[in-house]
Amino acid sequence: MEKRKINIVDTTLRDGSHAVSHSFTVDQVTAVAEGLDKVGVSLIELSHGDGITGSSVNYGFSKTNEIELLKAAGKVVKNAKLTVLLLPGIGTIEDLQEAKENGAQAVRVATHVTEADIAIQHIKYAKSIGMMTVGFLMMSHMASPEKIVEQAKIFVDCGADYINLADSAGYMLTDDVRARVSALQNAVDIPIGFHSHNNLGLSVANSIAAVEEGATYLDATCRGLGAGAGNTQNEVLCAVLDRLGYDTEVNLNGIMDVAEEIVEPIMQRPQVINTASLMLGYAGVYSSFLLHTYKAAEKFRLNPRDILVELGKRRMVGGQEDMIIDVAFELSQKNKK
Structure with a gap:
């Protein structure tokens, strides 16, 4: 055949x-x-x-x-x-x-x-x-x-x-x-x-x-x-x-x-399923958001996982990368209260 x-x-x-x-x-x-x-x-x-x-x-x-x-x-x-x-x-x-x-x-x-x-x-x-x-x-x-x-x-x-x-x-x-x-x-x-x-x-x-x-x-x-x-x-x-x-x-x-x-x-890093990339899949977040999320998490001293969960709740899509910083900022302000 x-x-x-x-x-x-x-x-x-x-x-x-x-x-x-x-x-x-x-x-x-x-x-x-x-x-x-x-x-x-x-x-x-x-x-x-x-x-x-x-x-x-x-x-x-x-x-x-x-x-x-x-x-x-x-x-x-x-x-x-x-x-x-x-x-x-x-x-x-x-x-x-x-x-x-x-x-x-x-x-x-x-x-x-x-x-x-x-x-x-x-x-x-x-x-x-x-x-x-x-x-x-x-x-x-x-x-x-x-x-x-x-x-x-x-x-x-x-x-x-x-x-x-x-x-x-x-x-x-x-x-x-x-x-x-x-x-x-x-x-x-x-x-x-x-x-x-x-x-x-x-x-x-x-x-x-x-x-x-x-x-x-x-x-x-x-x-x-x-x-x-x-x-x-x-x-x-x-x-x-x-x-x-x-x-x-x-x-x-x-x-x-x-x-x-x-x-x-x-390659700059191994392609592994770490916690953050797992959360991309679990929460349904655009995969290219990962490195942007790492940068935002470092800037605002957040866990990348928390940012990704919020991005998933907001059903954000490709083209909204600039909003990741806004989401991270909002989460950081909530954490201060």
């Missing part, structure tokens, strides 16, 4: 940017991109952690301009599609055009799970200039399967090549993933992808659940490098998929070598 193909989307150089405070250098990007391309991943995503032109006071400045990083990666990526992330309101159509001129072949346009309509013009423009285009629904635990189908159809209608569901908080259990992916599988006629964070230790299991419900694109990062407790660990995911009889076209020994020899030396 022919093995079912699963496309691996490696986002070490995008989601992993959060974990290294957006400090990737040209040499590091060149080495990682070349390694990933040689071992057979389908797409290599490279951007500031918050998408193209995310470098800012609010999200954190990049050490190296991302256009320079794209140019460097473009010189060594020969087989995979070099991909960028764009968040409407941060990146613009002009930024997208510049990314394409400097090597990007695909774009994933990401919105909050209930706001797909703000991506229509970006998706249509990307398709008009010949880019593979993905509609990316973030924080998908915050919407019902029915609402996700409604939003995904907006992406379908404007020409997206596939729909990517993101468990941005690492909050979902396997049944949550199954319900959302199966609903999409039954409602749209384009491929489905899944992006997971490991805040509850379920990223590989949830990715497999997504595949079993019909997903054919899976996001992952080498060594799990990413926001919060990290993303689905690419080399582990590929090993599990191989054991289960799926075809990723990724050389397993090769991806393990890239992770160990190239990515691991770049």
